[in-house]
Every structure is written in structure tokens, then in C-alpha cells.
Amino acid sequence: MVVVDGATDNTEQIVRHLGFLVVVNKIKRGGGAALRVGYQVALSKNAEIVVTLDADGQHNPEEIERLVTPIVKRQADFVSGS
Structure with missing residues (x-):
């Protein structure tokens, strides 16, 4: 999964093309909010392992x-x- 946090470039399209689940914050909310959203989605998908990387x-x-x-x-x- 990739959380796209208010990106104004082609990040969303690129990661979708690569087959990743994409979560988009249309407005830049910051790293903490991106992590929170990512964790919420991971929990809802019953993820067994979560790895975070900054962009x-x-x-x-x-x-x-x-x-x-x-x-x-x-x-x-x-x-x-x-």
C-alpha cells in the first residue's frame, strides 16, 4: 500500500500502475496523518506485517x-x- 499525501506529481498514477493499493489524501496532511491512515487501512485489511518508509x-x-x-x-x- 502507498499513502499519497497531497502529491502534485504523478505519484498516484505511477504506484497504481505498479499494482499497489493506493490511499490518497488530496490535501497534504503530513507524515503523522499519512501513517495513521496507512495503519487504519492495514488493520482493516488484516495485514500481518506493516513496513513504513518515508518518500x-x-x-x-x-x-x-x-x-x-x-x-x-x-x-x-x-x-x-x-
Whole structure:
């Protein structure tokens, strides 16, 4: 899932084309509100694992598999990366 928070570019169309579930805040509400909406949707979809990444490129999406592996293997309930 991707939460698009008031983007004025083609982000929504790009992520839809890639097959992601897209949640759109038409007005920029900020990171906290985007997280809240994302968590609400994840809960409503009975998501087993939730990973958050900011759009600023600070975190490498290629690390997601390594991040969630301890959860998938039931070695951890929560992991955090930096």
C-alpha cells in the first residue's frame, strides 16, 4: 500500500500502475496523518506485517526483506531499522 499525501506529481498514477493499493489524501496532511491512515487501512485489511518508509529516500526499500525476515520466521514481533 502507498499513502499519497497531497502529491502534485504523478505519484498516484505511477504506484497504481505498479499494482499497489493506493490511499490518497488530496490535501497534504503530513507524515503523522499519512501513517495513521496507512495503519487504519492495514488493520482493516488484516495485514500481518506493516513496513513504513518515508518518500524522502532515506531508507532503502531493498532492505525490506531483511527487515521483516525475523517476523516471518517468528523470531520477533517487532523490528526497527535506521
